Amino acid sequence: MSQGRPKQGIQRSGRCRDFTGAGELPLDEFCKELGLPYEESPLARIASETRTAGVDIIDAKGATYYGIGAALVRIIRAILRNERAILTVSSRVPQSMQLGEVSLSLPSIVDRQGIARVLSVALNSSERKALEASAEVVKRNIATLSQTIPI
Numbered sequence: 001m002s003q004g005r006p007k008q009g010i011q012r013s014g015r016c017r018d019f020t021g022a023g024e025l026p027l028d029e030f031c032k033e034l035g036l037p038y039e040e041s042p043l044a045r046i047a048s049e050t051r052t053a054g055v056d057i058i059d060a061k062g063a064t065y066y067g068i069g070a071a072l073v074r075i076i077r078a079i080l081r082n083e084r085a086i087l088t089v090s091s092r093v094p095q096s097m098q099l100g101e102v103s104l105s106l107p108s109i110v111d112r113q114g115i116a117r118v119l120s121v122a123l124n125s126s127e128r129k130a131l132e133a134s135a136e137v138v139k140r141n142i143a144t145l146s147q148t149i150p151i
Contacts, residue, residue: 026122047130075110082112091115099135102142 031038049056057064078085090105097120109116123131 026124026127028124078110079112079114084109084111084116086110086119089115091118093135094118096120099132100139102135102138104131104135104138 027043028038030036054064057067074085075087075089077083078087086107087110088105089108089110090103091108092101092103093099093106107119107121109119
């Protein structure tokens with residue numbers, strides 16, 4: 001890693017708070033490589049807060065449509081400008097991920113054609129289990145809806 005300008009998300013303050021990138025090391029390995037502390041509990045708290053953020057926003061503002069609107073503007077901009085931007089968007093999961101026929105929100109390259117490709121993400125075993133659990137929840141919910149709503 002170069003000593004020049006730090007990548008977005010990397011803080012050189014001695015704490016490894018977040019790191020995002022395509023095809024990069026998993027966060028725990030990245031922190032280890034740079035000699036930065038890595039703690040699982042703050043990440044678990046962030047993941048939990050992310051799952052319930054919609055409820056918090058509705059409690060505070062009465063709706064989540066501002067965030068949805070901002071996200072849609074970003075996606076549309078990437079398509080119209082053919083940006084090849086890496087965005088987390090929902091699409092059918094590639095067969096290579098071995099999660100079955102399900103759509104999930106994953107980092108993807110978005111260009112004029114829409115989703116050009118879903119990026120592979122290095123996951124540790126607990127992250128992989130969490131992803132598999134999410135896929136199963138989505139499949140179960142679709143199956144339940146399919147029984148109650150005629151398609």
